[in-house]
Amino acid sequence: MKISVTVNGEKRESEIEPRTLLVQYIRENLALTGTNVGCDTSSCGACSMHLNGEAVKSCTVLAVQADGCDLTTIEGVAKGGKMHPMQEAFMQNHGLQCGSCTPGMVMAAISLLKENPNPTEEQVRLGLEGNLCRCTGYHNIVQSVLACAKGGN
Amino acid sequence: MLPAAFDYKRAGSAAEAISLVSEYGEDAKFLAGGHSLLPLMKLRLAAPSVLVDIGRLSDLSYIRDAGDHIAIGALTRHMDVETSPVLAQHVPLLAHAAGHVGDPQVRHRGTIGGSIAHADPASDLPATTLALGATYVVQGSSGTREIAAKDFYKGFLESALRPDEMLTEIRVPKMNGAGWSFQKFNRRAQDWAIVGVAAWRRGSESGVGLVNMGSTPVLASSVASAIASGASVADAAHKASAEAEPQSDLNATSDYRKHLATVLVRRALEEASK
DSSP states (O other), X not given: OEEEEEETTEEEEEEOOTTOBHHHIIIIISOOTTSOOSSXXXXXXXXXXXXXXXXXXXXXXXXXXXXXXXXXXXXXXXXXXXXXXXXXXXXXXXXXXXXXXXXXXXXXXXXXXXHOSSOOHHHHHHHTTTOOOTTOOHHHHHHHHHHHHHTOO | OOOOOOEEEEOSSHHHHHHHHHHHGGGEEEESSOTTHHHHHHTTSOOOSEEEEOTTOGGGOOEEEOSSEEEEETTOBHHHHHTOXXXXXXXXXXXXXHTTSSOHHHHHHOBHHHHHHHTOTTOHHHHHHHHTTOEEEEEETTEEEEEEGGGTEEXXXXXXXXXXXXXXXXXXXXXXXXXXXXXXXXXXXXXXOSEEEXXXXXXXXXXXXXXXXXXXXXXXXXXXXXXXTTOOHHHHHTTTTTTOOOOOOSSOOHHHHHHHHHHHHHHHHHHHTO
């Protein structure tokens, strides 16, 4: 089946099997491997990307469901060689250890601040409940998101 | 993990969706947000040969004040139920429970109709709408009918929906200021409830729905009867398991679930009675 999507601002058209998962399409057809696959069962959030501006778990979306939609992956958030403020905040606050969960964390965190620009610490923790960090580095991840919300990185 | 191969059909209207599933029969499944169906398909616990995608039927995504009840389109996403000002005012229990489904990413995709049609006893919204005395509107090739929530759940992942029928609307009575509570007991964020309780109370009237206390969501009628006859909250809560036959699994034994239901129903009714 033919699908047409906009990925990180660029129009892409592909012929795919209907059972192709969105994350598989992004990684294997479009070679955008910044998005990781973790649990593959919609638990861990590593594969989070934005579909029409909202974070989704791309292991549990079919690529055909995204036909005609606007997608943003971790590769698309930096602009003009400058990191996204959320990426900058993660760097400044040591919001990552091994890095495996980081692309999904950053995408979920950007989506969270879009819906709630000034969250409390508890709201950040609840807002990121769909993302697991197996280094258990949650403290600095939460600090990073709060720092980004305050604009102080 | 890839699902088994299937044919994909995208419906442009409810009528077209129903005609497509009628054409392909029991091998066809509706796909809404996909957050119950796709995980099952990836584990090969479900292998429909045709998926009829109803996810773009935006005319079935709405929350409307309909006088004595709120009408919710089946394709309304959990996030939209959670944040609806209309529901916050008239059915706050449902909006609150929707905010406990999965996690934000799941709530961006999953729909209230999908959750109810899937009829998972461990899901939050079937038991919540059951407690609230909701009515489900379904459309099929032979017309539209209404099914009371208490008559809808027939067995594990089984509902009164016929193969060619689609859930189109959920009608939830306004709570008219009733007290309410939602108790979800789980060990980790985003898990299903080991046991959950959705409850409301207005004087001697009450409704209590139980999550994950049997093969279907459970309406704890004995609790409501006890409250109606003047029993204390603590005594009424002891009736929590009267209609329930919970499973034992890795998380809890059946007896533990029954104990938990008593505790959570008591807490829920205490909060709803304030």
